[in-house]
Amino acid sequence: MILRIKGLSKVYPGGTQALxxxxxxxxxxxFLVILGPSGAGKSTLMRCINRLVEPTSGQIVFESKEIxxxxxxxxxxxxxxxxxxxxxxxxxxLSVLTNVLTGRLGYRSVLRSLVYSFPEGDKxxxxxxxxxxxxxxxxFQRADTLSGGEQQRVAIARALAQEPKVxxxxxxxxxxxxxxxxxxxxYLRQVAKELGxxxxxxxxxxxxxxxxxxxxxxxxxxxxxFDGAASDLSDQVLRKIYYEQAA
Amino acid sequence: MAAVLPARPGWRLHHIVLAAGAIAFLxxxxxxxxxxxxxxxxxxxVIGEYFARMWPPKWEFSAVLWKPALETLYIALWxxxxxxxxxxxxxxCAAGNVVKSLAVRSAAKAxxxxxxxxxxxxxxxxxxxxxxxxxxPGALALGVNFGGILGRLYAEALENIDPGPVEAxxxxxxxxxxxxxxxxxxxxxxxxxxxxxxxFEVGVRSATVLGMVGxxxxxxxxxxxxxxxxxxxxxxxxxxxxxxxxxxxxxSTYIRSRIY
Amino acid sequence: MNAxxxxxxxxxxxxxxxxxxxxSGAAAVLWFTAAQIGLNPAALVRGxxxxxxxxxxxxxxxxxxxxxxxxxxxETVQIAVWGTVIAILLSIPLAILGARNTAPHFFVFxxxxxxxxxxxxxxExxxxxxxxxxxxxxxxAGVLAIxxxxxxxxxxxxxxxxxxxxxxxxxxxxxTGAGRLQVILFGIVPQVVPAFVSYAVYRFxxxxxxxxxxxxxxxxxxxxxxxxxMKLFQYHQTATCILVIFVLVxxxxxxxxxxxxxxx
Numbered sequence: 001m002i003l004r005i006k007g008l009s010k011v012y013p014g015g016t017q018a019l020x021x022x023x024x025x026x027x028x029x030x031f032l033v034i035l036g037p038s039g040a041g042k043s044t045l046m047r048c049i050n051r052l053v054e055p056t057s058g059q060i061v062f063e064s065k066e067i068x069x070x071x072x073x074x075x076x077x078x079x080x081x082x083x084x085x086x087x088x089x090x091x092x093x094l095s096v097l098t099n100v101l102t103g104r105l106g107y108r109s110v111l112r113s114l115v116y117s118f119p120e121g122d123k124x125x126x127x128x129x130x131x132x133x134x135x136x137x138x139x140f141q142r143a144d145t146l147s148g149g150e151q152q153r154v155a156i157a158r159a160l161a162q163e164p165k166v167x168x169x170x171x172x173x174x175x176x177x178x179x180x181x182x183x184x185x186x187y188l189r190q191v192a193k194e195l196g197x198x199x200x201x202x203x204x205x206x207x208x209x210x211x212x213x214x215x216x217x218x219x220x221x222x223x224x225x226f227d228g229a230a231s232d233l234s235d236q237v238l239r240k241i242y243y244e245q246a247a
Numbered sequence: 248m249a250a251v252l253p254a255r256p257g258w259r260l261h262h263i264v265l266a267a268g269a270i271a272f273l274x275x276x277x278x279x280x281x282x283x284x285x286x287x288x289x290x291x292x293v294i295g296e297y298f299a300r301m302w303p304p305k306w307e308f309s310a311v312l313w314k315p316a317l318e319t320l321y322i323a324l325w326x327x328x329x330x331x332x333x334x335x336x337x338x339x340c341a342a343g344n345v346v347k348s349l350a351v352r353s354a355a356k357a358x359x360x361x362x363x364x365x366x367x368x369x370x371x372x373x374x375x376x377x378x379x380x381x382x383x384p385g386a387l388a389l390g391v392n393f394g395g396i397l398g399r400l401y402a403e404a405l406e407n408i409d410p411g412p413v414e415a416x417x418x419x420x421x422x423x424x425x426x427x428x429x430x431x432x433x434x435x436x437x438x439x440x441x442x443x444x445x446x447f448e449v450g451v452r453s454a455t456v457l458g459m460v461g462x463x464x465x466x467x468x469x470x471x472x473x474x475x476x477x478x479x480x481x482x483x484x485x486x487x488x489x490x491x492x493x494x495x496x497x498x499s500t501y502i503r504s505r506i507y
Numbered sequence: 508m509n510a511x512x513x514x515x516x517x518x519x520x521x522x523x524x525x526x527x528x529x530x531s532g533a534a535a536v537l538w539f540t541a542a543q544i545g546l547n548p549a550a551l552v553r554g555x556x557x558x559x560x561x562x563x564x565x566x567x568x569x570x571x572x573x574x575x576x577x578x579x580x581x582e583t584v585q586i587a588v589w590g591t592v593i594a595i596l597l598s599i600p601l602a603i604l605g606a607r608n609t610a611p612h613f614f615v616f617x618x619x620x621x622x623x624x625x626x627x628x629x630x631e632x633x634x635x636x637x638x639x640x641x642x643x644x645x646x647x648a649g650v651l652a653i654x655x656x657x658x659x660x661x662x663x664x665x666x667x668x669x670x671x672x673x674x675x676x677x678x679x680x681x682x683t684g685a686g687r688l689q690v691i692l693f694g695i696v697p698q699v700v701p702a703f704v705s706y707a708v709y710r711f712x713x714x715x716x717x718x719x720x721x722x723x724x725x726x727x728x729x730x731x732x733x734x735x736x737m738k739l740f741q742y743h744q745t746a747t748c749i750l751v752i753f754v755l756v757x758x759x760x761x762x763x764x765x766x767x768x769x770x771x
Binding site for chain 3: 097123127
């Protein structure tokens with residue numbers, strides 16, 4: 001198990017219970033889809049893993065080491081988790097290559113990176129990652145000149161440049177139209193398989209979940225309500241995930 | 248069938264009170280500044296006559312004006328450089344998404360406010376007393392005042408950037424400084440440049456009067472011509488200022504169109 | 508891979524060369540102009556004890572002096588108010604005449620733009636100087652000075668807004684057979700009102716700042732007290748004056764920001 005989430009809960013200051021005692025064990029190399037409607041807590045769960053959000057209680061164990069709790073080296077942990085966002089979140093005015101290079105910032109000393117200088121090794125890694133998503137031809141274009149699908153592929157390349165063990169994809173295709181969405185998810189799955197990276201992918205689209213997920217964790221209102229293979233995703237289960245109102 | 252119109256909110260009592268209050272306020276202000284319609288009507292022809300005395304401009308006078316005019320531009324230039332040097336660090340410290348500490352941010356904002364509120368002319372008087380007459384105190388005065396103005400604008404620009412890329416870079420394990428350098432500054436940069444270009448223009452206009460207090464530029468010549476009632480010479484100075492500002496305006500528009 | 512790396516190196520070299528060229532050009536200009544204006548960090552450092560002495564003599568501010576400044580402060584605000592009001596009244600017709608899409612004639616457009624540029628480029632203080640000579644000392648000259656400069660700024664801004672309006676509603680109005688003036692009043696003006704009001708409030712803020720120093724040339728307001736106390740070496744009173752100006756500008760800033768936030 002590369003990642004074990006035990007009893008994770010998150011209550012926001014206003015009183016909203018975003019996560020209620022979530023338990024998930026993730027074996028290395030798996031393409032795990034977290035399926036659920038918006039507000040189910042999928043984003044919160046993901047952000048608790050790389051500590052963009054602090055969990056209220058519970059434990060996350062990564063590679064047999066606990067990463068929750070105070071005094072953990074945040075930078076070192078975050079380097080291991082590559083994140084892909086719904087809004088792509090590239091720095092628009094910078095070139096594609098520079099955007100991917102920012103994935104290496106976690107490994108670089110602060111001073112050298114401040115003058116926008118990266119070592120040759122980093123550039124090789126960045127170009128290779130771009131090649132994996134077939135975007136190396138546009139390496140020198142400004143990020144905002146690309147289409148949505150292209151930007152997301154660059155974002156995936158940026159995550160890959162971190163040489164991560166896990167990729168956290170938070171609704172990566174929600175802003176893309178179906179054909180491009182499938183293309184991006186295919187890239188994601190393929191690249192992860194090639195490099196042996198575990199993928200946790202938040203989705204709200206049931207058909208993508210079925211098509212791409214080796215294993216599906218269904219979430220509703222902060223709790224896990226389903227954990228199994230895509231084939232086990234029956235209508236009854238879907239109703240539980242999507243339509244269940246307050247008990 | 249007759250149509251039924253929704254009830255229109257007509258003039259309520261508080262509207263009338265507000266309007267009456269505004270009129271009373273304006274009347275009180277007008278009284279305080281001796282603004283009466285008769286005076287106004289009388290003043291306009293007098294002013295017109297004074298402007299008429301500036302025609303035809305005494306073009307020969309421009310020979311002594313080139314140096315002060317250029318000096319005005321240099322003051323505006325260095326004023327903006329100093330403003331950048333003062334405003335950028337303070338602006339960074341005042342931005343809510345760059346610095347977390349409320350104490351630091353409040354201190355930075357307080358300093359910026361102090362620099363902004365005191366007119367550059369007052370700063371000029373102060374700096375002239377400190378370092379002597381000439382364009383140097385003028386540049387300092389402009390720099391200090393504009394530093395406060397620009398600093399606040401920089402802070403606002405930084406706070407208005409898209410937080411998405413900031414979150415993304417933090418998620419890669421980048422340190423705070425790296426996030427600022429790669430996600431925040433590139434986004435805010437176009438705004439920074441726009442602000443600097445605009446305030447350079449304003450700076451040129453402000454620098455034209457610094458000479459009044461001995462801080463260099465064409466202001467001294469201007470004041471002298473007015474005090475000596477040399478209206479035709481004054482006209483030349485005004486035209487020169489107009490020309491300078493127009494040229495800067497055009498250049499600035501051109502530069503702005505090129506960088507976007 | 509190697510092709511991309513090579514291109515990256517090439518681009519980096521190009522960027523570096525360009526940066527060096529612009530950088531050294533800028534440095535040369537700055538060096539030259541610094542020499543021209545006598546930029547002298549040493550003199551600044553030497554002046555520090557003097558500045559500290561100055562500050563020392565200003566503290567503590569003489570708060571008893573506040574009472575004497577009351578009238579000047581009120582006058583400053585009144586000057587700014589009427590300066591802005593006159594500017595608003597004058598700039599509306601001037602803006603309409605000075606916008607490409609509403610000017611009745613090409614010649615009128617250019618003439619108005621020229622006049623506005625003249626008004627904009629001349630500082631309030633310069634106008635104040637001239638008007639004091641023409642109509643005498645006092646706040647009246649100050650009001651006119653602020654009004655003219657603000658008119659230039661406000662009218663140009665408004666004209667640019669008018670030029671940038673959405674054509675849709677305008678065409679719709681024209682299609683109904685409305686006359687030219689009606690199209691302007693009902694199709695164009697309503698679109699620019701929020702931005703115009705917001706900018707007018709901003710101009711008021713700027714005018715307050717300008718009004719505080721008009722007194723330097725005898726055009727009313729706090730500036731006179733400021734310069735008088737300085738010339739008489741009454742530094743504690745000068746400090747009070749500066750304090751009042753500071754607070755006035757701060758309050759005006761806050762007020763204007765609140766009003767503008769409510770408009771937009």
